[in-house]
Each structure stands twice: as structure tokens, then as C-alpha cells.
Amino acid sequence: MELTGYQNLTSRRLDMTFAALADPTRRAILARLALGEAPVNELATPFAMSQPAISKHLKVLERAGLISRDRDAQRRLSRLEAKPLAEATEWLADYRKFWERSLARLDDLLVDLQKPKKKKRKHKSKKH
Amino acid sequence: MELTGYQNLTSRRLDMTFAALADPTRRAILARLALGEAPVNELATPFAMSQPAISKHLKVLERAGLISRDRDAQRRLSRLEAKPLAEATEWLADYRKFWERSLARLDDLLVDLQKPKKKKRKHKSKKH
Numbered sequence: 001m002e003l004t005g006y007q008n009l010t011s012r013r014l015d016m017t018f019a020a021l022a023d024p025t026r027r028a029i030l031a032r033l034a035l036g037e038a039p040v041n042e043l044a045t046p047f048a049m050s051q052p053a054i055s056k057h058l059k060v061l062e063r064a065g066l067i068s069r070d071r072d073a074q075r076r077l078s079r080l081e082a083k084p085l086a087e088a089t090e091w092l093a094d095y096r097k098f099w100e101r102s103l104a105r106l107d108d109l110l111v112d113l114q115k116p117k118k119k120k121r122k123h124k125s126k127k128h
Numbered sequence: 129m130e131l132t133g134y135q136n137l138t139s140r141r142l143d144m145t146f147a148a149l150a151d152p153t154r155r156a157i158l159a160r161l162a163l164g165e166a167p168v169n170e171l172a173t174p175f176a177m178s179q180p181a182i183s184k185h186l187k188v189l190e191r192a193g194l195i196s197r198d199r200d201a202q203r204r205l206s207r208l209e210a211k212p213l214a215e216a217t218e219w220l221a222d223y224r225k226f227w228e229r230s231l232a233r234l235d236d237l238l239v240d241l242q243k244p245k246k247k248k249r250k251h252k253s254k255k256h
Binding site (some may be wrong): 011012014015016017018019021022023024027030031034080081082083085086088089091093094095096098099101102103106120 | 139140142143144145146147149150151152155158159162208209210211213214215217219220221222223224226227230231234
């Protein structure tokens with residue numbers, strides 16, 4: 001990993017993408033839109049939320065570039081946009097090596113911890 | 129993609145992880161810590177920021193579980209933690225198929241757009 005990441009050009013976009021992803025309703029909306037475009041009333045259905053509340057979330061997603069919306073007021077379909085998700089995935093991909101190594105070390109540690117347990121004998125026996 | 133994601137157990141953790149990642153200083157701190165553990169003064173060096181300002185960012189990262197810190201007040205080393213990054217990567221991985229397909233479609237579209245340009249003739253000629 002290079003420290004050039006300190007002045008990343010896509011930095012502002014990543015800020016908005018990650019901020020938009022930091023909410024369970026917005027993530028659920030994206031999950032729904034990955035299946036295909038949808039109007040706001042359909043997006044509001046699974047939530048105990050008013051359409052204006054959902055519209056607010058859609059605005060956050062739209063500003064982050066994660067969705068686009070029809071200008072046509074009649075249906076106003078929302079659809080998922082690929083680029084910000086690709087950029088966020090790319091940013092996290094740099095860390096894959098790190099966490100794969102760390103989790104492998106954790107696995108080894110757990111295996112090591114289990115080994116001596118089998119050999120160990122408790123001083124207290126059941127009969128007493 | 130399944131709609132079971134609507135009730136995701138790791139949802140609260142993902143909220144905190146993505147919110148913590150929505151800041152360029154915090155992402156830069158994580159990039160530095162991927163190289164190895166570091167004390168707060170070393171983490172503050174590349175930024176035009178006071179140590180208390182950096183400490184605030186470290187607290188956000190620690191609460192999100194993205195870093196852990198020594199309890200020993202002397203050096204107080206920070207280190208990167210693997211699990212939240214792995215979970216965020218996993219969440220985004222569900223969308224890889226979607227954006228790979230979308231970006232491929234965009235590539236096709238761009239190729240298509242370039243083709244007719246060569247053949248197309250403008251009705252208006254330069255001589256008029």
C-alpha cells in the first residue's frame with residue numbers, strides 16, 4: 001500500500017459513498033435496486049417508513065452517485081449506478097491481503113489454543 | 129441477491145464501519161496502519177492536524193472496531209483490525225456481479241457509439 005493514497009483524487013467521492021452506505025435502510029434500498037429499477041412507493045413498502053422519509057434516503061444515494069432517478073415525475077424510477085460501488089470495492093481490495101493474513105493468523109491461533117486443551121488434565125476430578 | 133439482507137445481523141457493525149470510512153483522514157490512518165502499528169504522534173505527522181484531532185479520529189476507528197489500541201499510556205500503539213474490513217468487503221462483494229455487468233454494458237455502449245461516428249455524415253456541409 002502506497003502513501004500516495006493520502007492525496008487520493010477519488011477521495012471526496014469515497015467520502016460520500018461510504019457515508020451513504022452507513023445506513024441499513026439505504027443499504028436495503030440498494031439491495032432492492034440491484035434486482036431492477038423501482039418507483040419510490042415500491043421501495044417504501046418493506047419499511048415502516050413514509051414515502052417522504054424514503055425520498056430523503058434516495059436523495060442521499062443520488063447525491064453520492066449510487067443511484068440515478070428518472071426526471072419524469074409520473075413514475076420517478078430509481079436505478080442502481082455501478083461506478084461508486086466499484087470504487088468503494090477497489091478501495092477495500094487494497095486491504096484484502098492484510099485481513100486475509102490477519103484472519104489466517106487468528107485461525108492458526110485458535111487451532112493452537114485447541115491443541116493443548118486436549119492434553120491438559122484438570123486437577124479437579126468429577127468425583128469429589 | 130436475497131432480501132434477507134433487509135434484516136442483517138451485522139447491520140449495526142456495517143453502519144459504524146462505513147461511517148468510519150467516510151473520512152479521508154481516517155482512511156489515510158488505516159492505510160498507514162496496514163504497514164504496521166504506530167503511536168499517535170507518528171500518525172499525526174503527515175497531517176496538518178493536532179494530536180487531539182487525530183485522537184478523535186482514532187476513537188471513531190476504535191469504536192467501529194477498525195483499530196485496537198494499547199491500554200499502556202506510555203506509547204499507546206494503534207493497530208489495524210481485520211474483521212470489520214472483511215465484513216465491509218463481503219457486503220460490497222454481493223454487488224460485484226451487478227457493477228461488472230453494468231460497466232461491461234457501458235464499455236459496449238462506448239464501442240457502439242464510436243462505430244457509427246465514422247460512418248455518419250452530417251447533413252450540414254461546411255460550404256453554405
